[in-house]
Amino acid sequence: MFESGYEALLVALDPLRLLWLALGVLVGLCVGLLPGLGGTVGMAILLPFVFGMDPYSGIALLIGMAAVVHTADTFPSVLLGVPGSSGSQATIMDGYPLAQKGDAARALGAAFFVSMVGGIIGAASLFALIGLARPLILALGPPELFMCAILGLSMVGVLARGAAAAGVLATLLGVMVGLIGLAPQVGQYRYTFEEPYLFDGIPIAVMALGLFALPEMVDLVAADRSISRVSKLAGSRLTGIRDAIRNRWLVVRTSVLGTAMGIIPGVGGSVVDWIAYGVTRQTVKDNSQFGKGDIRGVIGPESANNAKEAGALVPTLLFGIPGSGTTAMLLGGLVLLGVQAGPAMVRDRLDVTLAIVWSLALANILGTAACFLLAGYVAKLSLIPAKKLVPFLLVIMTVAAYQATRHWGDILAFLAVGLVGWVMKQVGWPRAPMLIGYVLAPSAERYLHLSMSLHGFDWLLRPLVIVLGLLVLVIVFGSQIFRLRRGKGRRPGLGDMAGRM
Amino acid sequence: MMRTYSFPRRHRRWFLGVLCAASLALTACGTGDGGGDDEAAEADGEQSQVDESAFYYDKELEIIVPFEAGGGTDSEARFMAPFLQEHIPGSPTVGVVNISGAAGTIGNNQFALEREHTEATSVLYSSASSFLPWIFEEPALELNYDDLVGNFVSQVGGIVYVRCDTGIDGPEAFVEQAQDMQWVAGEQTPDSLGAHLLLAYDMLGLEHNAVMGFEGRGPARVAFEQGELNINWDTSPSVPSDVDPLIEDGVACPVFTIGQASEDTLEADAMFSEEPYNLPTFAEIYEQIHGEPPSGPEWDAYLALTRAGWTNQKVMWLHKDAPPEAVEQLRAGFEAMTEDPEFQSQAEELLGPHPKLVGDDVDPAVDGLRDFPEDIRNWIMDFLVENYDHPDPR
Amino acid sequence: MPLQTKMRLSFGTLIVLVFAWTGWQALDFAELARYMPVTMSALGVTIGIVMVLTDAFNWKRRRLTTGDDVSETAALYGAEEREAALRDGSLDPEAADDAPEDPRKVARRSIMMFGWIVGYVLAIWVLGILVASALFLVVFLLVVARSGWLLPVIGAALTVTGMLVLSELINIEWPPYLLEGVIGI
Helix, strand or coil: CHHHHHHHHHHHCCHHHHHHHHHHHHHHHHHHHCCCCCHHHHHHHHHHHHCCCCHHHHHHHHHHHHHHHHHHCHHHHHHHCCCCCHHHCCHHHHHHHHHHCCCHHHHHHHHHHHHHHHHHHHHHHHHHHCCCHHHHHHCCCHHHHHHHHHHHHHHHHHHCCCCHHHHHHHHHHHHHHHHCEECCCCCCEECCCCCHHHHHCCCHHHHHHHHHHHHHHHHHHHHCCECCCCCCCCCCHHHHHHHHHHCHHHHHHHHHHHHHHHHCCCCHHHHHHHHHHHHHHHHCCCCCCCCCCCCHHHHHHHHHHHHHHHHHHHHHHHHCCCCCHHHHHHHHHHHHCCCCCCCHHHHCCHHHHHHHHHHHHHHHHHHHHHHHHHHHHHHHHHHCEHHHHHHHHHHHHHHHHHHCCCCHHHHHHHHHHHHHHHHHHHHCCCCHHHHHHHHHHHHHHHHHHHHHHHHCCHHHHCHHHHHHHHHHHHHHHHHHHHHHHHCCCCCCCHHHCCCCC | CCEEEECCCHHHHHHHHHHHHHHHHHHHCCCCCCCHHHHHHHHHHHHHCCCCCCCCCCCEEEEEECCCCCCHHHHHHHHHHHHHHHHCCCCCEEEEEEECCHHHHHHHHHHHHCCCHHHCCEEEEECHHHHHHHHCCCCCCCCCHHHEEEEEEECCCEEEEEEHHHCCCCHHHHHHHHHHCEEEEECCCCCCCHHHHHHHHHHHCCEEEEECCCCCHHHHHHHHHHCCCCEEEEEHHHHHHHHHHHHHCCCEEEEEECCEECCCCEECCCCCCCCCCCCCEHHHHHHHHHCCCCCCHHHHHHHHHHHHHHHCCEEEEEECCCCHHHHHHHHHHHHHHHHCHHHHHHHHHHHCCCCEECHHHHHHHHHHHHCCCHHHHHHHHHHHHHHHCCCCCC | CCHHHHHHHHHHHHHHHHHHHHHHHHCCCCHHHHHHHHHHHHHHHHHHHHHHHHHHHHHHHHCCCCCCCCCCCCCCCCHHHHHHHHHHCCCCHHHHHHCCCCHHHHHHHHHHHHHHHHHHHHHHHHHCHHHHHHHHHHHHHHHCCCCCCHHHHHHHHHHHHHHHHHHHHCCCCCCCCCCHHHHCC
């Protein structure tokens, strides 16, 4: 296998293919950089061009794009507190507070560096696992997938500390929004008011922009200040890299976690960054600064979200079941290149699989280099006074929101969700749990239903289900136990009310 | 609901042009072996003989695919687009536009309501998944298929297989033991293409538990491989890559093929009735199990669903308000496309051996497709409402 | 009662009503589609009522409802805590220069900003996104940011150019609008 791996590297290093790869990376960086646009938009841009290309070049183009979306999407997450795409939702938790402290460049530097490391670890894991992954995925039936969704939901317990009731309510609200549209197991439309826009639910980009971007823009103008509360940028990109190296084991840990979550079909991809964030927060020493600008809160999810892309390719390539919109479209792109995903990808088309692995690794290096060069300039955005920056942001966000489905409903939903998000922000309801509930509602419902109809209540006794259940308990109650051990809780005072979102 | 445009508009061509130029430059240096040069050569050939009096001369033709990019219908449309561009008289720019959502309803509605049909620059490529909601009287659907004209029909085959560890290793064993087994099948929602299979299992007298809520054929196939399901089906495009390996490994044992509907009989399938599958059709297996050929309303329903779901699975539609010359020239384009030897060889590889209907074969096929007598429609909906909790649209 | 507390109590009540409505609606769904929304709505109503009551109780007892989870970046940040702290003397008014200003003023400015956003969306609806964006940028920068002419003009020009370039290159599409026939971009 190593020999064929080397041959595949030679194929991937062909200058023409590197050119295609670079082009893919360029498109990926653009769609990642613009908040609200993600891998699916990138795929839509590139798909028309792949027909008739040789498979390796086509793969370089498509994978190059997909690999770096989660590198570039860190910009809006850190600088604006708006998830740049679905993969960098959790980065805002600490990245944005860091930007407010004037540490934007440091956060970006760390994020890009660990993105690259995560991406390479992911590619390496893909290489190592591709031959072994089939039984792994076959061990995950609907009950296990349901427990994974619950594991994601349990992150709410980590995120909403000090606001348990509001956190749970926000999650439930998110779940109800997630249920809008066609029910997964029967031809029933729910809460659509017969309005075709709602038939497929509110798109995630609109949810993320509405919940986080609009409230932030309103408040920035209302408070009349710049994103950074200090007038000079402190840390540099290199400080960020040093931070990352100091936390190297965290990087490795969350990268592996990201790959593993990415492999889980159907559930993993959408919550991997939250889980990485939660795990980081629960496993490091002294997590008191999390949510207020702890660099490790950026390192964790950012290592995981690039590694995830490699993991998500495993079910996509081996079973033809895509884990996300991006990989779904990648499958279509492969068909156009004359490659049918399926078990044959390991048996007969190993060359293609290895080309994918190398493209992933190379694209991550290329994308990081580009982002790194940009970071210094872009970080300065956080110093511009809000009244001069916000109008431009509003235009960009509105355009981005409209790209979600290209329906007027996108803009209206953006406004409506934004208003709800703003009120939530003012009255101290955490918004991240709402996003998690929204993202996980469909899979939780689907897999619970499948588990019940296939196994009755017997599924509760499956070994992996029990393990995952215990893990959920540890995550939810672990912090309480930890905190109890540390001593009695303090009464919250002014200085303690940090920028939790 | 995701709507993605990927229309190679003329003014965006410079983008592709730059790409091609770059790749050409590299190829010229003798460093690459990419497809850039072939494409460019082809493009030159295209430009040479354009009929300037043709209806579609200097026009842009959009193929609306009411599904996400990357799906089966989308891949087929994207595969055909460059051939159509070459063969439709006047060589229009042909682009694929995905307007997905709500099982095709969003795309159908946009085609019906937001396109200028007299200009005939939009065609709809429907598949069974977006056509069946019309049969099942989906209240949100604004498109009436009776207002459309078919131009091209693409057929798909269906295969039903069971887990070999049930002890059933092929059609003969299936005939003997199928009725003694407890089957578990996985479907998406009852009003999808799966309705047809549910009906088939029911007619064969299989004790079956149909589990709804799978995200599509892929996840259902994984559940089958996991042993959660023991009977499953797939469409012909995914069989070579995904089902054949399972058959080779002795996990899946194929038992019958859906068959293809003609006037009022079920005919052999171009792929699954042949070597290496050699499967009996549903009608044959029915006769072997029950000792008599299928009949009655459920048989009529089966045939009608076969017609809509498989035999005429994908249809390229134009609105009937389109000028007659547009219809004529579009049909000519499809006819020329299917005669192109390059298309034939690539289509065989990509889409399978099933026939494509063009020219005079199209009208009777789409008329048969839309001819869904009220009593059959009602019978099917009763069947779904009573057995599978389908919300009654009537 | 501070504005923030009022908002929190009314928002909580509204959400309880929303859950009640979603649950009631769900009773009409097909059986398989009913379980999830009914369960979730029931949970929502229960927890929502408990929370609103707890908030009200906390307000009566401690004059504090928001807990420690209110976001620092919220415009109304800590308005209530500030009042409570000033009242019980734990915050020295002299030392409170970093503390937020009067929430009512901030709320008014926030509503103004929402007004601007709604105005922008209305402009998109009538004039199309290209014209509306240019117009919005110029007017907002002149009126709210009180900048000179240079930034608005250059900024709007660059933004619109950027939008046009994007739409050419990567399939960005613009919403349909009322005067499309007249303006036509």
